[in-house]
Structure formats: C-alpha cells, structure tokens
Amino acid sequence: MSIKQINNKLLLLLIMLISLSITSYLASRYSVLWSGDADAANSPIVWRAFLDRGFDAFTQWKPTFDNWYFTVYPVNFLFFAIFGDDGLYPLLLSSILFIFLINTTCFYISYKFSGLFASIIAIATLTFTSPDLYSNGYLSHPFSHNSTNAYGFIIFALYLWNIHKKNIIIPIICATLSLTASVSDPWLLASFFLPMILTEISIVIFERKNKRDLFLYVSFFIIAASNIVQYALDLPVHSFKITTFEMMLQNINTAVILTSKILPIFAINEGIAAYFVFFVWFLVVITSAFLCFKAGGKLRYLAIFSVFSIAGIYSSSIIGDQVPHQRFYLNIVPIIVVLCASSVKLRGGKLIILPLVVTLATSLALYINSGPNFKLKSNPVEDYIFFLEKNDLKYGYGSFWGMTMGVNWLSEGNIHITPVYFHHKTGEVNFKDARVQTMKFWHTREFITTNKPSRQFIAISKGNTGDRCKDVDLCVRGVEKQIGKPDETLNYHGIKFLIYNSPINTSL
Incomplete structure (x- = not known):
C-alpha cells in the first residue's frame, strides 16, 4: 500500500471520527426528549428480569408488534453487560x-461512486441532518x-457490493438480516426488504442472472x-x-409537509413553501x-433500490391507517x-x-437558531424520583404513560410502580391485566406480597390514552369505592397520589 493510499x-x-463526535454531541443533547420515556425503559426492564429469571423474562414481557428482540435488544444487552450499567x-x-x-455506510457508498468531495457533502448532510428528525422523528431514541434503519443500510451496502458476484454467503446474510429485522420491526419490509427483492428482479431481467438469490430473498x-x-x-x-380515500388525501398533504421538514431548503415548511420543497426534491x-x-452497472441497481425504498415508505404511510409521521420516514433522508x-460525477450530475x-x-x-443546548442529565424523572423518595413512596400503581416506567428504570429498582388501567366509566383500577410493554408477573400474588413496603399508593394522572383518567375526580371516587379512602393524599405536577399505610387489597 502506497503512502498516498494510507493518507487517503x-x-x-x-x-x-469527526462525524461520530458531532453525532455523539447532538444525540446526547436531544436525549432529554426520551430519557424518561416509557418506551426507552423497554430493554433495561427486560434485562433486569433476564438476569433474575433467565429466558422466562421474555415469556413474561408483553411486547408490541415491533418487539425489537433481534435488533435493539442484542446491542443493548451487550452494552449493559460490558458496562455493568443499564441506565x-x-x-x-x-x-x-x-x-x-447509517452515516458511514452512506459515506462509503458515495465515496465509491463519486469520490471524496461528494462523499464529504453526503456525510456532512447526514451528520447535521434536520433537527426535526431529532425532535420529532425520534432519530436518537x-x-x-432508526435502529431498524441501520440494519437496512447494512443490507443495502452488502447487496450493492455483492452485485455481479457469485458469492452465496452475502445473499444469505442479507436474507437473514432482513428476516430477523422484519420480525423485530415490520417497518423494514417496505423500506428495505421488498425494494431488495424488486431490485433483484430487475437484475434477473436486465442481465439474465440466475434466480437463485431471488428465490432466497422471496422465500x-x-x-x-x-x-x-x-x-x-x-x-x-x-x-x-x-x-x-379522504384520509389518503390528507396523508398526502402531511407527507409533503414532513418532507419539507426533514429535507429543509429554507426554514418555512407550510403551505406553498412545503409543496415547493417537495417538488424540488421530487x-x-x-x-x-x-x-x-442510465449509467448502468451497480449505479443502476442503486437507483432502483433507492426509488423503491422511497416509494415503499411514502406509499405505505399514505394508504395506511396511521397518520404519516417523521418516525416512519427515517430512511428517506439517507437514501436520498x-x-x-452517487450521481454527482455522472454526466449532467x-x-x-x-x-x-x-x-x-x-x-x-x-x-x-434553536440550539441543542439541553443538559445531558436534564431529566424530569429524576425530580419525580426525588419526590417519591422524599415521601417514602417506594411501591404503587399508576398509568403507563408519563414517567411510571422511567421511575422503574432510573430508580435502579428502588421504586416500583406497576402500570394499571383505570376504567373509563367507573374510575376503578384493573389490577389483574398487564398492558403491553410491562411484565405479567407484576400482577401476581407472589410479586405484590414479597418484600413490598406496607406504605403503598395509587398515582392518578389526567390523559386521553386508554390507561389514564379523562376525569381525575372520577378515578379518585372509583379508587376510594374500590379499596377505601386513603390515609394521605399528595399532588405532584398534576399527578394525584392516594396513599395507604397498609398494603393495597388488589384481590389477586
């Protein structure tokens, strides 16, 4: 290897490394937006149960359909084990x-096709991606x-590298990663898995390639x-x-606005300005x-893969019954x-x-203008934990959304709040049923009677989600009718605490 190659x-x-440093700074500053979030407590809670109960922890945990078991969990568990910390x-x-x-994969692909200048612009654009993706797209959550997105771009890079090769190992890796990532998060199906298959079909058509890899991917x-x-x-x-159909039309408008936010050309992202930005990027x-x-070769299939990846997410977000959101569009910016x-060095590019x-x-x-000037440890859950400890509130029940799971996570097990449902008509507590993203064994007689303090509480917060109270007074009356009047009541930022100096009778 020559000196020039080494220097390069x-x-x-x-x-x-510069990109990594900037990403670390931005991600850490925006972490305040998720550091006490119920979803963020996901793997730490399961990790602790895994250490205590082994693989039974996974039968006790109630995941959502995007379960993250084969994508995020292995990485997080590895870091927990290495650092001895699940915070x-x-x-x-x-x-x-x-x-x-994601950033380095796109950087490397751009470098291979267009050289240093274009690849520097690419990694700079991704490193300083629109702050809207951090604040609303959960980029660093x-x-x-975005975790699935990373697996997708690894698949994308491996697939491009293996074009025109007869290697069977890489297609097996791509197919396996696509399967496991899709099982963990179905979002990958439209964003990367199906585009890979459609690209492989185009290779079979244009180059009369054998169908071995296509059969593997389709299977x-x-x-x-x-x-x-x-x-x-x-x-x-x-x-x-x-x-x-009416909702599809609304979703199209939403998709246009979101595009102008995640790929800003100027600060205005509403009305005609949003449509102008969308049209430019189109x-x-x-x-x-x-x-x-037109250039042919691997560039042709990069283009086909990219277009299908973009089309897959836009089309599914428009025709699907969920309102388009930045979190669904995380592949769009890096793939564009x-x-x-990659097209910059081509004629006319x-x-x-x-x-x-x-x-x-x-x-x-x-x-x-906005400044990601948050403090890394500026976390409302810490103040909430301080309040609970100050009032000797170590065990109780409350709504899932809010800071309940954050307390379970960041109190390092010193405080436990079991998420429960409040009946929307009676206000009474459903102690029996475990909601998703919680442990079933939290609702067992053994758990609620083993090493629990006698001072216990019900935390009631106002909200429109299924497990919160639309009417706090209704829930207070329902709880008092169900388990009796509290010995003490406290309030914390709109959360009403009904405190009992003897164990709560859950009838479990």
Missing part, C-alpha cells in the same frame, strides 16, 4: 452507534425505526410477511389496514435516479442523500450536489 484511508477515518448511557451509546452506522420475505416466526414465538403481529430524486439508471451523492449543500446549510442554521 487516514483522511476517511478522520472524517468518520441512560448504554442506551445513548446504542443510539449513536445506529446513527453512525433507543427504540425507534425469506414470505416467512417475514406471513408472521410465521411471530406466531411460533407467541409474539404480537401487525396487520396493515388501508385507510379511506425532481432531484428523479434526475439522480435517471442518471444512475446517497442517491444524489454536477448540479445535483446543490440541493444537498442547501439543505445542509439550512439545517445548520436551524441548529444555530
């Missing part, structure tokens, strides 16, 4: 790792689609889409439902894809960036770099 590799490494920092490190993998896709693994492991499954993507397709950057530079400059301006 060192430069690439330096660029990636904020291992989860933050996990989030940074996923963002870094430890349990967001694994059928397993993933039919939920065979979930049924075998007794995991919840996701059913995609089509919304009404033209840029079509032009880049056309240039890459890598598509555009020089101007493609301009939209990337503009969105980079706009995002930088948005960071400067």
Whole structure:
C-alpha cells in the first residue's frame, strides 16, 4: 500500500471520527426528549428480569408488534453487560452507534461512486441532518425505526457490493438480516426488504442472472410477511389496514409537509413553501435516479433500490391507517442523500450536489437558531424520583404513560410502580391485566406480597390514552369505592397520589 493510499484511508477515518463526535454531541443533547420515556425503559426492564429469571423474562414481557428482540435488544444487552450499567448511557451509546452506522455506510457508498468531495457533502448532510428528525422523528431514541434503519443500510451496502458476484454467503446474510429485522420491526419490509427483492428482479431481467438469490430473498420475505416466526414465538403481529380515500388525501398533504421538514431548503415548511420543497426534491430524486439508471452497472441497481425504498415508505404511510409521521420516514433522508451523492460525477450530475449543500446549510442554521443546548442529565424523572423518595413512596400503581416506567428504570429498582388501567366509566383500577410493554408477573400474588413496603399508593394522572383518567375526580371516587379512602393524599405536577399505610387489597 502506497503512502498516498494510507493518507487517503487516514483522511476517511478522520472524517468518520469527526462525524461520530458531532453525532455523539447532538444525540446526547436531544436525549432529554426520551430519557424518561416509557418506551426507552423497554430493554433495561427486560434485562433486569433476564438476569433474575433467565429466558422466562421474555415469556413474561408483553411486547408490541415491533418487539425489537433481534435488533435493539442484542446491542443493548451487550452494552449493559460490558458496562455493568443499564441506565441512560448504554442506551445513548446504542443510539449513536445506529446513527453512525447509517452515516458511514452512506459515506462509503458515495465515496465509491463519486469520490471524496461528494462523499464529504453526503456525510456532512447526514451528520447535521434536520433537527426535526431529532425532535420529532425520534432519530436518537433507543427504540425507534432508526435502529431498524441501520440494519437496512447494512443490507443495502452488502447487496450493492455483492452485485455481479457469485458469492452465496452475502445473499444469505442479507436474507437473514432482513428476516430477523422484519420480525423485530415490520417497518423494514417496505423500506428495505421488498425494494431488495424488486431490485433483484430487475437484475434477473436486465442481465439474465440466475434466480437463485431471488428465490432466497422471496422465500425469506414470505416467512417475514406471513408472521410465521411471530406466531411460533407467541409474539404480537401487525396487520396493515388501508385507510379511506379522504384520509389518503390528507396523508398526502402531511407527507409533503414532513418532507419539507426533514429535507429543509429554507426554514418555512407550510403551505406553498412545503409543496415547493417537495417538488424540488421530487425532481432531484428523479434526475439522480435517471442518471444512475442510465449509467448502468451497480449505479443502476442503486437507483432502483433507492426509488423503491422511497416509494415503499411514502406509499405505505399514505394508504395506511396511521397518520404519516417523521418516525416512519427515517430512511428517506439517507437514501436520498446517497442517491444524489452517487450521481454527482455522472454526466449532467454536477448540479445535483446543490440541493444537498442547501439543505445542509439550512439545517445548520436551524441548529444555530434553536440550539441543542439541553443538559445531558436534564431529566424530569429524576425530580419525580426525588419526590417519591422524599415521601417514602417506594411501591404503587399508576398509568403507563408519563414517567411510571422511567421511575422503574432510573430508580435502579428502588421504586416500583406497576402500570394499571383505570376504567373509563367507573374510575376503578384493573389490577389483574398487564398492558403491553410491562411484565405479567407484576400482577401476581407472589410479586405484590414479597418484600413490598406496607406504605403503598395509587398515582392518578389526567390523559386521553386508554390507561389514564379523562376525569381525575372520577378515578379518585372509583379508587376510594374500590379499596377505601386513603390515609394521605399528595399532588405532584398534576399527578394525584392516594396513599395507604397498609398494603393495597388488589384481590389477586
């Protein structure tokens, strides 16, 4: 290896390290938005149960259909084991790792196709991605689609690398990663798995390639889409439902606005301005894809994969019965960036770099104006824990949403609040049924009577979700009728505590 090659590799490494440093700063500052979130407590709670109960912890845990078992959990559990800590920092490190993998993968692909300048613009654009993705897209949230996104881009890079090779190992890896990631989070089906299959079909058509790899991908896709693994492991499954035509029209408008926020050309992202930004990016993507397709070779299939990945997420978010949200669009920015950057050196592609530079400059301006100046430890759950400890409240019941699971997590097991449902008509507590993202054994006689303090509480908070109280007074009356008047009442930022100096009778 020549001195020039060594220097070039060192430069690439330096660029990636700079990107990692900036990503670490931004992710840590925006972590205040999720550091006490109920979803963030997911793997730490399961980890503790796993250490105590072994694999039975997974039969006791009630996951959502995006269970994260084969994507986020292995990474988080590894960090928990290495650092001997299941608090904020291992989860933050996990989030940074996923963002870094996406950024560097796109950087490397762009470098291979367009050289240093375009790849630097690409990684800079992704490193300083729109702050809207951090604040509303859950980019740095430890349990967001961005973790799945990282697996998707690894699959994307491996797939591109293996084109025109007869290697069977890489297709097996791509198929296996796609299956396990889809079982963990079905979002990957539309964003990467199906686009990979459609790209493979195009290779078979254009190059008369044998259908071995296509058969492999389709077989694994059928397993993933039919939920065979979930049924075998007794995991919840996701059913995609089509919304009404009227709602589709609203979703199109929402998708346009979201695009202008995650790929800003200027600060305004409403009305005509949003449609202008969307139209600009539509033209840029079509032009880049056309240039890459026309160039042939791997660039052709990069374009096909990218277009289907973009189309998969936009179409599913528009026709599906969920309102489009930034968290569903986490593949859009990096896939567009890598598509555009990869086309820069092609004939007619020089101007493609301009939209990337503009969105980079706009995002930088948005960071400067708003400033990610949060303190890493600025966490409302810590104040809540202090309040509970000060009033000797170590065991009780409350709503899942809010800070309940954050307390269970960040109090390091010193305080436990079991999430419960409050009946919307009577206000009474359902002590029997475990909600999703909680442990079933929390609702057993053995758990509630073993080493629990006699001073216990019911925490009632106002909210419109299924397990909170629309009418706090109704729930107070319901609880008093169900288990008696409290010995003491306290209030904390709108949360009403009914405190009993003897164990609560749950009838379990």
